Amino acid sequence: MDKLIITAALTGAEVTREQQPALPLTPDEIARAAEECAQAGASIVHVHARRPDGTPTQDKAIYAEIIEKIRARCDVIVQVSTGGAVGMTAAERLAPVELRPEMATLSMGSVNFGDDVFLNHPADMAAFLAAMKEFRVRPEFEIFDAGMLHSLQRWLKQGVVDGPVHVDLVLGVPGAMAGTPESLMFLRSQLPPEATWTVAGIGAAQLPLAAMAIALGGHVRVGFEDNVWYRKGELATSNAQLVARVARIAGEMERPVATPDEAREILGIMR
Ligand code: KMH
Ligand code: ZN
Secondary structure (H helix, E strand, C coil): CCCECEEEECCCCCCCCCCCCCCCCCHHHHHHHHHHHHHHCCCEEEECEECCCCCEECCHHHHHHHHHHHHHHCCCEEEECCCCCCCCCHHHHHHHHHHCCCEEEEECCCEEECCEEECCCHHHHHHHHHHHHHCCCEEEEEECCHHHHHHHHHHHHHCCCCCCCEEEEEECCECECCCCHHHHHHHHHCCCCCCEEEEEECHHHHHHHHHHHHHHCCEEEECCCCCCEEECCEECCCHHHHHHHHHHHHHHCCCCECCHHHHHHHHCCCC
16 A cells, blocks of 8 residues: 555635634745644645635735745645636636646536536636646546546546546535545545545545545545534644644554655656
8 A cells, every 4th residue: 555645735715714713824824834734744735825815816926925935844745726716717727737836636527516616617627637738737636526537537538638647536515425435435436547546525524534545545635625623613723733633543554654755656746
């Protein structure tokens, strides 16, 4: 089994300071959170940018500042979001890819997202993939529903994408696949050959799905984007607190945590 890659999804586009007082919003806060998470065992940070007023943005300059500040503090793989926030245009969402980060997300289809719709037109998905090829950015394919995994299988069959792919199984978004062990086992059974996978459980699903992924040879994403709680009724104090718990569980389960360089090797990322 490969060493465990922990991704810290630090900020997201939807969570507010009212919901999570320790949410990192500014480039300095995001960089500090990234460093704390790297020290706690994360080898990837999934990054969303916010404007000074806290609203989500895909502004390239803000992403550039975040990446620069993270790099000044620690070695960790920076994965920018191309999901952005519901309602953004595809061009807007794609902007941070031009900064040539090591990784970026690529959502494999459209899905209801709470009271909204997260739209991913096939033509936009193809444009995102082309840009990631052009700027040599390793995609993490975001899978919210079973059909999205089948779309990825089609891309592989058509030769649009070369394997092995890396996927993130996002489970528990209201409107998408439930955050249950059964969902995870089903999606895992549908993975393309040699795919690496991580699981992002939303809310209360974060911890049990993380434990399952550790046991099954997958990887784990935690952080405020997906879950603001440490346990029922108790908010987490930082993203790093959530990372540290996963690292501790993995240690007890004899699954060592990957360094950023080991994660690059597992994911086939060339520096
Ligand atoms: N904010 C969601 C609508 C991603 O980062 O790639 C989409 C999202 C996915 O967060
Ligand atoms: Zn995201």
